[in-house]
Amino acid sequence: MxxxxxxxxxxxxxxxxxxxxxxxxxxxxxxxxxxxxxxxxxxxxxxxxxxxxxxxxxxxxxxxxxxxxxxxxxxxxxxxxxxxxxxxxxxxxxxxxxxxxSVGVNLFFELNRKLAKIMNGMKDYAVEIEEIHHTQKQDAPSGTAISLAQQIITENDQKNNWQLDHAEADEIPIKAKRIENVPGTHSVSYKSQIDTIEIMHTAKSRxxxxxxxxxxxxxxxxxxxxxxxxxxxxxxxx
Structure with a gap:
């Protein structure tokens, strides 16, 4: 080819x-x-x-x-x-x-969709996304983090948008960090006063x-x- x-x-x-x-x-x-x-x-x-x-x-x-x-x-x-x-x-x-x-990230996307569907209606849990990339990455948040947020919004009756860092009650906050030599780490967490449910994908290389x-x-x-x-x-x- x-x-x-x-x-x-x-x-x-x-x-x-x-x-x-x-x-x-x-x-x-x-x-x-x-x-x-x-x-x-x-x-x-x-x-x-x-x-x-x-x-x-x-x-x-x-x-x-x-x-x-x-x-x-x-x-x-x-x-x-x-x-x-x-x-x-x-x-x-x-x-x-x-x-x-990444094949692994696309499997992670499927897991994110399924977890979002399960968590829909669980009002005691607040959802949050965090992404970490290398310092040369030009955009923030990452496209992967935005995809994760959009998948959650599709499954969640209470969320209709995402925001970088600070978000309103009907929005998903995305935290973006830039650290040297990090290919890409993404996590989705659902936090309540008594526990946290979290899924994460960590890339080891490009x-x-x-x-x-x-x-x-x-x-x-x-x-x-x-x-x-x-x-x-x-x-x-x-």
Whole structure:
């Protein structure tokens, strides 16, 4: 498979190593601060975007217009997500966006949904999310933390929004911490006066995120439509 890497920072380099080890070829590498490129004459099977928020929308939609499927893990650009989906459908292209491509995190998402459903109506428990990432991460809270909050909101009759740090009674507080050399830790806790129920995912390296992105790229090749990691992992997650 011929892969374009849109964003060639630490994650891009890790994806490159894993993709090559799995027998794929990297035919284009763009640095993170480049937001325009020419791909109309290139033979590309799939593009993987881990760029920066200001570059992501143009990168993604340029690929759609050139019939190139896109796997995107860039966060912080989602105000334009619906526009990107419209363009994808118009161009009959293929798109997977995930706030986190790690297989473990996507299993964690399923656990979060199930726990949120169980805890709905338990008024003695207050829910809170905490995320910890490396100091180079540009957005806060993380896309993964936002996904966790949105999943809880879907299952919780008392919550309708999230806020960074301080939240009202009908909102979920998300605490974001930045610490050197932390790939990513996410926890969801339900606290009462007598106990705490908590689930947590701790990434040990970037390799889990990168492997998931390459697996998604392998899966989406030659497909059309809008997909999620749940589609990619449908055999594992029922």
């Amino acid at each position: 011929r892969i374009a890497l849109l964003g060639y920072g630490k994650m891009g380099k890790t994806i490159e190593e894993i993709a090559i080890n799995r027998g794929h070829e990297i035919v284009l590498k763009l640095e993170e601060d480049i937001d325009t490129f020419e791909i109309d004459k290139m033979d590309i099977d799939v593009a993987i975007d881990f760029s920066i928020p200001k570059a992501a929308f143009k990168n993604i939609t340029t690929c759609f217009k050139n019939n190139i499927p896109v796997v995107c893990g860039t966060t912080g650009w989602l105000d334009d997500y619906e526009k990107a989906v419209e363009i994808c459908k118009k161009e009959d292209a293929a798109f997977i966006y995930a706030s986190n491509f 390799e889990g995120f990168a492997l998931g992105a390459v697996v998604a790229a392998e899966w989406i090749k030659e497909k059309k439509g809008i997909f999620s990691m749940k589609d990619v992992l449908s055999d594992q997650i029922k």
